[in-house]
Amino acid sequence: xxxxxxxxxxxxxxxxxxxxxxxxxxxxxxxxxxxxxxxxxxxxxxxxxxxxxxxxxxxxxxxxxxxxxxxxxxxxxxxxxxxxxxxxxxxxxxxxxxxxxxxxxxxxxxxxxxxxxxxxxxxxxxxxxxxxxxxxxxxxxxxxxxxxxxxxxxxxxxxxxxxxxxxxxxxxxxxxxxxxxxxxxxxxxxxxxxxxxxxxxxxxxxxxxxxxxxxxxxxxxxxxxxxxxxxxxxxxxxxxxxxxxxxxxxxxxxxxxxxxxxxxxxxxxxxxxxxxxxxxxxxxxxxxxxxxxxxxxxxxxxxxxxxxxxxxx
Amino acid sequence: xxxxxxxxxxxxxxxxxxxxxxxxxxxxxxxxxxxxxxxxxxxxxxxxxxxxxxxxxxxxxxxxxxxxxxxxxxxxxxxxxxxxxxxxxxxxxxxxxxxxxxxxxxxxxxxxxxxxxxxxxxxxxxxxxxxxxxxxxxxxxxxxxxxxxxxxxxxxxxxxxxxxxxxxxxxxxxxxxxxxxxxxxxxxxxxxxxxxxxxxxxxxxxxxxxxxxxxxxxxxxxxxxxxxxxxxxxxxxxxxxxxxxxxxxxxxxxxxxxxxxxx
Numbered sequence: 001x002x003x004x005x006x007x008x009x010x011x012x013x014x015x016x017x018x019x020x021x022x023x024x025x026x027x028x029x030x031x032x033x034x035x036x037x038x039x040x041x042x043x044x045x046x047x048x049x050x051x052x053x054x055x056x057x058x059x060x061x062x063x064x065x066x067x068x069x070x071x072x073x074x075x076x077x078x079x080x081x082x083x084x085x086x087x088x089x090x091x092x093x094x095x096x097x098x099x100x101x102x103x104x105x106x107x108x109x110x111x112x113x114x115x116x117x118x119x120x121x122x123x124x125x126x127x128x129x130x131x132x133x134x135x136x137x138x139x140x141x142x143x144x145x146x147x148x149x150x151x152x153x154x155x156x157x158x159x160x161x162x163x164x165x166x167x168x169x170x171x172x173x174x175x176x177x178x179x180x181x182x183x184x185x186x187x188x189x190x191x192x193x194x195x196x197x198x199x200x201x202x203x204x205x206x207x208x209x210x211x212x213x214x215x216x217x218x219x220x221x222x223x224x225x226x227x228x229x230x231x232x233x234x235x236x237x238x239x240x241x242x243x244x245x246x247x248x249x250x251x252x253x254x255x256x257x258x259x260x261x262x263x264x265x266x267x268x269x270x271x272x273x274x275x276x277x278x279x280x281x282x283x284x285x286x287x288x289x290x291x292x293x294x295x296x297x298x299x300x301x302x303x304x305x306x307x308x309x310x311x312x313x
Numbered sequence: 314x315x316x317x318x319x320x321x322x323x324x325x326x327x328x329x330x331x332x333x334x335x336x337x338x339x340x341x342x343x344x345x346x347x348x349x350x351x352x353x354x355x356x357x358x359x360x361x362x363x364x365x366x367x368x369x370x371x372x373x374x375x376x377x378x379x380x381x382x383x384x385x386x387x388x389x390x391x392x393x394x395x396x397x398x399x400x401x402x403x404x405x406x407x408x409x410x411x412x413x414x415x416x417x418x419x420x421x422x423x424x425x426x427x428x429x430x431x432x433x434x435x436x437x438x439x440x441x442x443x444x445x446x447x448x449x450x451x452x453x454x455x456x457x458x459x460x461x462x463x464x465x466x467x468x469x470x471x472x473x474x475x476x477x478x479x480x481x482x483x484x485x486x487x488x489x490x491x492x493x494x495x496x497x498x499x500x501x502x503x504x505x506x507x508x509x510x511x512x513x514x515x516x517x518x519x520x521x522x523x524x525x526x527x528x529x530x531x532x533x534x535x536x537x538x539x540x541x542x543x544x545x546x547x548x549x550x551x552x553x554x555x556x557x558x559x560x561x562x563x564x565x566x567x568x569x570x571x572x573x574x575x576x
Contacts, residue, residue: 160421173399177436181421184428184435187442188464253442 036083037115042066046084046239050230053241058203059171060154065237075108075133076234078150082131085146085230086112091119093127098135098276098293105133122296134197136218138275138297141227143244149212151233154240156200156210176208179251187256196261202249203242211248217260217276222248267292270301322384324349324490324522330369330379332362339365340376341546349384349489350520354537354554356527356569362546363526364494370524371411371492372401383408383490406433410483410491414498416475419482420467426453426478427463433486452481456511473504477511484515491516493525497532509535530573534558542566 034040042064049063068076086092092112096105100122108131109120121127124139131148141147157167160178170176179200186193193199199216203209211219212231222229222242229242242248252258266273268289275297277290292298323346332340340362347353355363368374370381372393382390386408393401405411413419420429427449431439439445450460456477467475476496483491496512497505513536516523525536533540533554540557542550542565550563561567 160424169398173402175402175436177432177434180435180440181424181428181432184431184442184445185424188425188427188446252440254440255442 033115035088035116036086036112037069038066038080038083042080043084046080049239050081050084050241053230053239054228054243056207057242057246058207058209058240060238060240062237063239065234068234069111070107072235073152074104075131075150077232077236077239078131078133078148078234079108079111079232080234081148081230081232081239082112082129083115085148086116086118086129088116088118090129091121091127093121093124093130093296094132095130095135095137095294095296096133098137098278099295101295123300124296134213134215135276135293136214136221138272138292138294139300140221141225143226145227147227147229149214149229149231151210151212151231151238152235153198154210154231154233154236154238156198156208171207174206176202179208180253183251183253183256187253193252193256193258199258200251202251204246205249208251209240209242209248215261215276216250216258219248219250219258220260224248263290265290267298270298272298272301322390323347324351324384325370325524326380326382326390327370328380328382330366330376330381332365332369332374332376338546340369343369343379343548345541345548345551347490347522347524349522350516351539352516352521352523352525352537354525354527354533354540355543356530356533356540357543358528358569361543363528363543365546366543367492367494367524367526371409372405406436407486408488408490410480410488412476412479412483412491412493412496414495416467416472416479419479420475422468423466425464425466426458426470429467429478429482430485432482437486448485452485453478455484455515456481457507471504472500473508476500476508480512480515484519484521487519489522491521491523493523495527495529496525498527498529505532512536530558530570542569 046063049061053059053061065077066080068079070076092109093100094105094109096102099105112118113120124130124137128144129146130137133150136147155167157170157178160182161167170178183193186195195216197215198210198213199219201209201211201219201222211222224245224247226244228244231240250258263277267275267277269291272292275292275294278293279288279290281288325347327343327345330340330343343366355366357363365374369376375394381393383393383404385391393404411419427446430449430452431445434445434448449463453460453463458474458477467478470478497508500508509532515521525532527533537554539552540554541548542557542563544565550557550561550566557566558570561570
């Protein structure tokens with residue numbers, strides 16, 4: 001289903017489109033599985049958790065995570081969230097580290113294609129639902145799109161305070177001094193905040209949230225994003241969300257403001273200077289090149305380039 | 314309300330506090346007052362209920378009966394067990410300090426000394442790295458720690474240094490009341506002497522009120538103005554430290570004083 005954000009509240013009361021699919025409308029699910037693999041009651045349970053998460057931006061809602069046909073750490077949380085919101089009319093894109101053609105992305109895309117029959121795409125603009133591991137696409141997201149993040153560790157303070165009862169209390173009381181202790185340590189040790197991914201954010205001025213291991217380069221994209229952002233952690237059994245147009249602020253010190261990564265060179269393939277670059281080693285002598293991590297964005301720019309810029313740079 | 318400067322009102326008022334562990338009465342009918350800038354020692358043998366009383370008074374444990382009231386900065390006398398957990402925790406990390414017997418329980422062993430000192434300030438919203446470091450350096454100097462070791466983790470510190478770091482971490486928010494649970498036991502005597510000296514000068518210089526739980530009468534003698542003697546959960550004797558130690562009235566206190574080894 002293509003859900004618009006204002007429809008989200010009513011959606012729970014409607015008959016889910018996926019139930020209609022189960023009755024034979026739309027493409028038939030393969031291999032005797034229910035539409036999108038999970039049974040309808042599980043999907044309802046997860047949708048309830050999602051609604052609660054949307055209502056309390058950044059708050060981690062516990063849910064009854066199911067065993068999925070892939071190991072923990074491969075995106076079981078993200079898959080369950082995707083399975084609960086996907087409908088026959090959706091167009092699905094799956095990325096892993098920005099790329100559409102890595103093992104994880106290919107397999108999750110095939111999984112949903114087999115169990116739902118929905119159309120899949122590699123183009124960010126065409127997708128209504130994007131499941132991602134560790135990146136936010138470079139092409140700006142739009143209203144009506146949903147992005148689902150795979151989250152390994154939902155609790156941003158876990159490494160500093162291992163007791164979960166304590167971290168939950170800290171969230172409840174808004175005691176977040178501890179998180180700055182981590183940033184302080186970074187600066188004391190390295191002279192700057194060395195945390196480069198999973199950089200903690202404050203959502204809606206209330207809840208501290210782990211953005212999942214996206215590079216901090218992507219953090220500013222979460223702020224006031226028109227798309228609905230959902231986060232699923234399968235092993236830790238938590239779902240959280242950032243509703244459209246919500247304030248998302250990366251933590252910082254006054255004299256050490258938040259700074260995303262920068263590169264001195266543009267992408268070696270498409271020449272982009274505004275995208276997140278991966279370093280690729282070319283041979284044994286250490287030569288290397290920097291290319292866009294978002295494969296769709298890079299391909300798009302290459303197609304457009306002759307008309308637009310007429311050559312390199 | 315200028316509760317701060319009202320020297321006639323107690324800072325802490327404890328009334329009929331009792332705590333049972335099942336059929337064991339750990340603390341029975343404990344009542345006392347603590348005035349601003351006063352150091353009170355609670356002494357007694359192991360199992361006499363000193364630590365349970367300290368836990369009840371410092372809000373870490375809810376007593377079965379009785380009240381513990383603290384003179385807050387803005388609302389006057391407030392029952393700490395009746396207030397919300399949020400305000401109690403706020404009180405605990407601003408106006409109070411808690412020095413543990415084992416520094417490991419009071420410190421974050423994995424992060425640097427500077428971050429340990431700065432944590433309370435960051436929790437209160439201090440967001441300037443330079444200021445945090447300046448304050449950490451200032452407090453390290455005050456507790457006689459080498460500033461050069463600010464970025465070392467307390468793991469690499471000796472026992473005495475850890476205890477001093479713990480004190481700095483607690484005092485950085487300028488609390489008015491510090492609870493200390495056997496602050497010097499487990500340290501060798503010369504380190505103990507230096508730490509006691511430091512504690513005495515700090516409480517005096519900052520006008521700190523403190524409750525010190527100890528089984529060591531020498532510590533009580535050096536640090537405290539007044540003392541309570543506990544036996545089997547009851548306060549059996551109360552008075553000025555010198556008076557109690559030089560002229561003990563209760564049979565148990567007499568026993569306690571006479572059992573101190575003289576080198």
